[in-house]
Amino acid sequence: MRKFEIVQAYKDYDVLAPRRATKHSAGYDLASVEDIVIKPGEIKMIPTGLKALIPDNEVLFIYPRSSLGLKKGLMMSNGVGVVDADYYNNENNEGHIMVPLYNFSKENASVEKGERVAQGVFVGFQKTIDDDPEHKQRLGGFGSSDKKVEKIKL
Numbered sequence: 001m002r003k004f005e006i007v008q009a010y011k012d013y014d015v016l017a018p019r020r021a022t023k024h025s026a027g028y029d030l031a032s033v034e035d036i037v038i039k040p041g042e043i044k045m046i047p048t049g050l051k052a053l054i055p056d057n058e059v060l061f062i063y064p065r066s067s068l069g070l071k072k073g074l075m076m077s078n079g080v081g082v083v084d085a086d087y088y089n090n091e092n093n094e095g096h097i098m099v100p101l102y103n104f105s106k107e108n109a110s111v112e113k114g115e116r117v118a119q120g121v122f123v124g125f126q127k128t129i130d131d132d133p134e135h136k137q138r139l140g141g142f143g144s145s146d147k148k149v150e151k152i153k154l
Helices: 067-072
Strands: 003-006 028-031 036-038 043-047 050-053 058-064 074-076 081-084 098-103 109-111 116-124
Touching (some): 036 043, 036 098, 058 074, 058 098, 067 074, 098 116
Antiparallel strands (some): 028 116, 036 109, 043 098, 058 116, 074 098
């Protein structure tokens, strides 16, 4: 089962439910829950107020909306966001999906409350036969798996 839910910290906000724009759209549009100004050269985390319940064999990829770069001079600073199933309800931020936007223009860029900034696509994935994850359980939120690992011989 997969679904979006509102994180506790945003229960009193007008969080927009993610929706696909057309019947053939792969992505669910994700909107900002706050008005935010991003200065030139600055990166800001855009809160969606959402978390996603994802099956263990799937991932939620977060892509920028195509109009961001052309109309606003904004891009996702990480290119593509990867939301793993165990990000949901993690102890650091409850699995809050945030969209890191970078302003590459020479002007301030505004993101308005309710403005759709990204889209989430659920995708299944496969594991190798010798798969052995370093950690058995997620230890935190955004960037928490960014740790040095031992070299493994193939």
